[in-house]
Amino acid sequence: MKLSTLDSRRIYIEGKKLYTKSDTARSVYGEVTKKISGSYYRYWNPKRSKLSAAFIKGLKFFPFSETSNVLYLGASTGTTVSHLSDICVLGKIYAVELSYEPFTKLLSLAENRTNIYPILEDANLVERYSFFVENVDIIYQDISQRNQIQIFNNNADVFREARKALLVIKIRAISSRQNEEEILNKAISEIDDFRVIQKVNLVPYDKANYMLYLERK
């Protein structure tokens, strides 16, 4: 991503710090908020969000716009979801999370934001939420499971209108022993219908995790 200061993507960049434009000064996960030119901006902490870390580590592509609809798999409490909600103000963030505990926080977040649609489901069972999810532009996945690539392929197969994706590869969820590079290459070779445009190693913000930017073949 080109680092400019204040841009039309609802992002503010200050050196290596990213902020997203928010409608309120309310903090979501303890992050600092600041007022710039009369608007509120929330610090996008790279230690808490792999997407912020990926941009700081040199991810060149920014597929999100104000109107993007995002299918987010592995939403947890909504840390990264909240920043996408700031950016895609006129779009929809379909946030799928399996565990009840983080989901309760995600629900509270969605109460204050009209563009977050929380879904308490297993991302392996696409048929349980596909009827509810419409016009996906971008798939974002951050799921720490051994079959993470299969989960991605299954969702990509159902939401065929999605042309772009961001996929976190969690190396140690696939194998705790094998060489990192080998696991990454094997995982990439198993991605069905998307090609890898860029891969970003998230160290030092995240160990043994990579962010892949993908486009449909």
Ligand SMILES: C[S@@+](CC[C@H](N)C(=O)[O-])C[C@H]1O[C@@H](n2cnc3c(N)ncnc32)[C@H](O)[C@@H]1O
């Ligand atoms: C590392 S956390 C995600 C953090 C989040 N992406 C963020 O940046 O704010 C991974 C989440 O995936 C969820 N998860 C694991 N397996 C899942 C599945 N099969 N379907 C949906 N969510 C799943 C976990 O419960 C966990 O909350």
